[in-house]
Amino acid sequence: MSETVLDHGYTPQEHAPDPVIGHGDPTSPGKVAIWLFLASEIMFFIAILGSYIVLRSGSPHLFSEHAAALSKKLAGANTLVLIFSSLTMALAVDASHKGDRKRVVICLLITLICAFGFMGIKAVEYQSKVKIFPGFHGEHHSIVARDETAKDKFWCYDGHATAEDPASITIHGFRMPLGPHDADFNLHLVSEAYVEEHQSGMSAGDEGHKGEADAAHAEAKPAEPPHGDSTSKEGFDYKITKANINSDLQYGPWKNIFYSCYFALTGIHGLHVIGGIIPLSILLVQALRGKLFPAGTEYIGLYWHFVDLVWIFLFPLLYLI
Amino acid sequence: MTQANVHGRMPEPAHGIPEPIPHHVVNYLLIFFALVALTIITVLVALHRFDNEMVNVLLALLVATIKAIFVARYFMHLKFEGKLIYFILCVPLALTVLLICALIPDVGRGIHHVFHAPPLVQHDAQPLTHY
Numbered sequence: 001m002s003e004t005v006l007d008h009g010y011t012p013q014e015h016a017p018d019p020v021i022g023h024g025d026p027t028s029p030g031k032v033a034i035w036l037f038l039a040s041e042i043m044f045f046i047a048i049l050g051s052y053i054v055l056r057s058g059s060p061h062l063f064s065e066h067a068a069a070l071s072k073k074l075a076g077a078n079t080l081v082l083i084f085s086s087l088t089m090a091l092a093v094d095a096s097h098k099g100d101r102k103r104v105v106i107c108l109l110i111t112l113i114c115a116f117g118f119m120g121i122k123a124v125e126y127q128s129k130v131k132i133f134p135g136f137h138g139e140h141h142s143i144v145a146r147d148e149t150a151k152d153k154f155w156c157y158d159g160h161a162t163a164e165d166p167a168s169i170t171i172h173g174f175r176m177p178l179g180p181h182d183a184d185f186n187l188h189l190v191s192e193a194y195v196e197e198h199q200s201g202m203s204a205g206d207e208g209h210k211g212e213a214d215a216a217h218a219e220a221k222p223a224e225p226p227h228g229d230s231t232s233k234e235g236f237d238y239k240i241t242k243a244n245i246n247s248d249l250q251y252g253p254w255k256n257i258f259y260s261c262y263f264a265l266t267g268i269h270g271l272h273v274i275g276g277i278i279p280l281s282i283l284l285v286q287a288l289r290g291k292l293f294p295a296g297t298e299y300i301g302l303y304w305h306f307v308d309l310v311w312i313f314l315f316p317l318l319y320l321i
Numbered sequence: 322m323t324q325a326n327v328h329g330r331m332p333e334p335a336h337g338i339p340e341p342i343p344h345h346v347v348n349y350l351l352i353f354f355a356l357v358a359l360t361i362i363t364v365l366v367a368l369h370r371f372d373n374e375m376v377n378v379l380l381a382l383l384v385a386t387i388k389a390i391f392v393a394r395y396f397m398h399l400k401f402e403g404k405l406i407y408f409i410l411c412v413p414l415a416l417t418v419l420l421i422c423a424l425i426p427d428v429g430r431g432i433h434h435v436f437h438a439p440p441l442v443q444h445d446a447q448p449l450t451h452y
Contacts, residue, residue, distance in 0.1 A: 026403065027402070027403050027405050027406060031406070032405060032406075032409065035406050035409045035410065036409055038410075039409055039410065039412060039413040040413075042413040042414070042417065043413050043416060043417075046413075046416075046417045046420055047420075050420055050421070050424055053421070053424055053428060054424055054427045054428060057427065057428040060374065064374070072364065072367075076360070076364055079360050080357065080360065083353060083356045083357060083360065084353065086353075086356075086392060086396050087349055087350070087352075087353040087396075089396075090347070090349045090395075090396045091349055094349070301396075301397075302397055305392055305393075305396045305397045306397075308392060308396075309389050309392050309393065312385050312388045312389050312392065313382075313385050313389065315360075315363070315385070316363055316367065316381035316382065316384070316385050317381075317382075317385075319367075320363065320364065320367035320381055321367065321374075321377050321378050321381045
């Protein structure tokens with residue numbers, strides 16, 4: 001690249017007097033267009049937030065209890081990452097107007113790294129939901145059941161119902177030992193750290209347990225030492241007598257209204273971040289080739305700040321209150 | 322600048338490269354630190370948790386709104402925009418207020434019995450699902 005080329009796009013000097021918008025307002029058509037787009041985006045998010053408000057007002061305890069169980073560290077880190085990316089984006093726009101190609105490249109690169117960082121942190125957060133709060137496939141259950149032999153002992157089963165008969169239910173997944181006072185244990189309301197702490201106590205089912213005929217006494221065996229890898233992704237089959245089931249929560253994005261809102265809002269926001277990564281990458285490649293688009297960078301910047309702005313509201317709404 | 326001639330709009334400007342669009346001097350770093358400070362305040366307020374749930378919600382939304390104003394005014398340069406942009410922005414904001422107001426009857430106490438779910442934790446240890 002020998003020389004940096006500045007493409008200012010619309011300039012009033014070139015196009016004025018414009019019969020359509022040239023009524024003394026120096027705002028470029030591109031800027032008007034991007035603000036109109038952002039206006040439609042505001043309405044889009046407000047529609048979903050409206051659903052959130054109504055659903056939350058119906059079940060305030062459910063929402064606040066679930067929000068308390070979410071990882072504030074990850075969400076807080078994501079907030080800072082997005083705010084920082086907004087800073088670098090604003091600096092990129094400034095540098096682009098000044099024709100400082102090197103600074104544009106550095107700032108756009110940092111913005112892109114932040115965008116990928118945000119999605120990476122979000123992926124970690126989603127992964128833990130899939131692990132502990134699954135529900136993407138089939139009927140997912142979180143069951144607290146009394147141990148068949150030790151009546152004062154409870155187990156928390158988490159997995160998919162693979163078979164059901166009148167007297168028992170078969171869960172394919174994992175189980176966690178609970179104490180005698182944990183009859184009202186709720187997997188939804190404990191932190192991910194809690195489950196990790198208790199993972200060492202997780203017991204794997206044994207092969208002989210699978211397909212046991214006597215359903216009435218086919219309760220999952222108590223506290224046997226873990227067989228093989230208890231954190232295996234495949235899980236194990238546990239047959240639970242229905243009479244011993246203390247609580248059974250079926251959940252997933254479509255069964256629990258908090259997670260419906262959580263996945264809808266963060267998912268759509270994540271799609272917007274991906275939608276920002278594409279033009280940012282194009283601008284970066286063009287800047288590396290020596291071509292700067294100050295107006296285009298400004299428009300993409302406006303979009304990127306909007307994405308940051310939406311997250312500023314989602315962070316307290318989903319994680320803090 | 323043959324482009325301008327092709328369009329037949331204006332004679333070629335005297336200068337070869339058009340003047341850069343004027344931009345405004347903003348201390349972006351200061352705005353960034355203000356946003357970080359406000360984020361910390363949001364988290365601290367949330368961790369403190371006042372007894373009145375409405376106070377928690379309003380405080381969280383108030384700090385979020387202040388942060389949003391910072392982002393819009395300085396990062397998005399709204400402070401330096403003309404009336405047209407403000408007009409474009411006012412329409413969805415007015416519709417937002419209208420939509421939130423339209424939700425008031427649903428959010429009110431009257432609808433609670435329809436949506437109100439029993440608490441997830443059953444302290445009397447009764448089964449949530451009966452077989």
